[in-house]
Amino acid sequence: MSRVRLVDVARAAGVSKTTVSDALNGTGRLPTATREHVRQVARGLGYRPNATARLLRSGHTRLLGLAAREYVETPWVYADLAYFAQLVTAITRAALSHGYGVVLLPTSGPEDCWLDMPLDGVFVIDPVEHDPMVGDFLAAGVPVVADRRALDELGGDARDGGRWVDFDYGKGTRQVLDHLAAQGAERIAVVAGATSACFHQQSVRAYRDWCAEHGREERIIGLPSPGVQLTLDAVRDLFAAPVPPDALFTLVEISAPLLLDAIRRLGRSVPGDLLLVCTTEDPAAAYTDPPISTLSFLPGETAQAAVDLLVARLEGRPSEQGRLLEADLQIRASSVSVAVPRPELAGRHAEL
Amino acid sequence: MSRVRLVDVARAAGVSKTTVSDALNGTGRLPTATREHVRQVARGLGYRPNATARLLRSGHTRLLGLAAREYVETPWVYADLAYFAQLVTAITRAALSHGYGVVLLPTSGPEDCWLDMPLDGVFVIDPVEHDPMVGDFLAAGVPVVADRRALDELGGDARDGGRWVDFDYGKGTRQVLDHLAAQGAERIAVVAGATSACFHQQSVRAYRDWCAEHGREERIIGLPSPGVQLTLDAVRDLFAAPVPPDALFTLVEISAPLLLDAIRRLGRSVPGDLLLVCTTEDPAAAYTDPPISTLSFLPGETAQAAVDLLVARLEGRPSEQGRLLEADLQIRASSVSVAVPRPELAGRHAEL
């Protein structure tokens, strides 16, 4: 017993393939009686059109690939990172609203194994330096959304199908550092990721530049991969300095409430002894005591922009080449100095 | 300028389509020279085989659907739940290792819009009661992995392509309750999800039965959907009782460190005033002070079992109809009574 095909329905209904196709798709101009009859028969036989055959015919698959590249070397850690989890979800939802499905791509694997998938377009999130994936897809004629650097690396002719969504990561970092400095911080420590993804490179670079400009000592630890233990160890190391930091800015995602707990166990209070800002999408950050200041790279908006760009490109609608988004710094009590209270912010804590 | 096809390469290389196909796929018995020549030409033209056409030809797509159904009514909240995030990741990885890609399916949308996707098989995670999705796919001849209840609902003939992966959720709950009772808890409160997914129904039923058997008063709150604020509110309500609970078991996922923090703000210490066990996959739970006891439904093992079953079915290999897994209760300091110290566990806390 094999699957029932279009021609089987046609035979059973005593009509031709064309009539069946038209009847089921609502196309053509058939008498309602015939249409209904065919539908009846099709239902009775449990007929389901073969999706692949339709795809071949229509020339597109309405399938979009999605790859998160930041930690290519440490595959698949990204489930634990709220940022990626939310981005995947948001992209899937946005794509679906345009009628596209999303396929999760491997971060590693046999050279260009990803090209065997029937994809109309691809999202490459946080490509590493000289990431082969974006070039491969573009060369295969598959439109890609990545970031500006990835497209620039390819040179003029190769990046034709490319679109980008980007943040000014340096700006986000400077915003945080300026805020902390304004709150009186003098020794700002940073936990960063040691990856060649744009986010990490630009953020670290911005921190270094900022320290140089302001004559501050650099206090930075780079993590080869995320992970609770690694991150907590890094924080502990930072506090082991002879003169410990008075502010901490994490660029690597970690459970915000846990970090707060760990800092307290190290004998420091927040924000009294230490001002704290976390780069995280963890919704729990707003609910701790004190609430934790966060720098967010807006997975929802990023997803919307990426999908808009890619879908416009696929459906031949005009659109920009890319979109630059602004990181969102939410200042909460964890990074507001108790010594230098700022009334407008104090009011804000009350409601949180 | 359209995409370059197989015949274009054939023409350019001065050979036939067959030869090109054989040369590129390593099939047939061609002289190395021809093979190399064809490959050269193909590369030169930037030829990429059309994935869809291959699919049609081969009869399968090597694409697997994945749907998380627990909160169908509240679509897409699941990114915030570590359980689903990890399950999606684990399934994707396991599928990829067998050469299958994973497509994220919509939880809602136009009636059977999911059937238009070219899928070889589907994972339906936490189907709700009488979930239409599993019946639809099975009727369309697409093998499905779901849970036993979903298959039983369909009756004998309809569930042919069905496989299941299940937990004895009631057993997990009883295990936790027995543990808490053994630690001296007398008023065990529960935060549950108000969903018709097996997990919630069986867990809640087990709690009710257990309370009845042990003559305990039920203290349970059902949440229509997950969410930080909702969960915290539920906990607060539980503590508003005249005689507050002395143990808490959460079935809804929430940031474990945050919950600990919130409980303290309610003026209760853990485990002194309150024993705590959380159903969660949050890795942070093991790092708080005290470490939090967790009940885990092993996304990694679940994924492995589901993929094994589905792939075996797809590739015609014999396999069981389903697999029953055991939830994993990790007892940590948060649920061990300080009044009734158990030496073997006390030793364990020290290292954590």
Add this chain to the structure above:
DNA sequence: TTGAAAGCGTTACCAG
């Protein structure tokens, strides 16, 4: 109004 036939791009079977 209906049906026959021509693709879509690939792979596989057989003649040559």
Add this chain to the structure above:
DNA sequence: CTGGTAACGCTTTCAA
């Protein structure tokens, strides 16, 4: 060892 040709299952054009 090679190349024509049929099939995969559907949509669509065009002629009857």
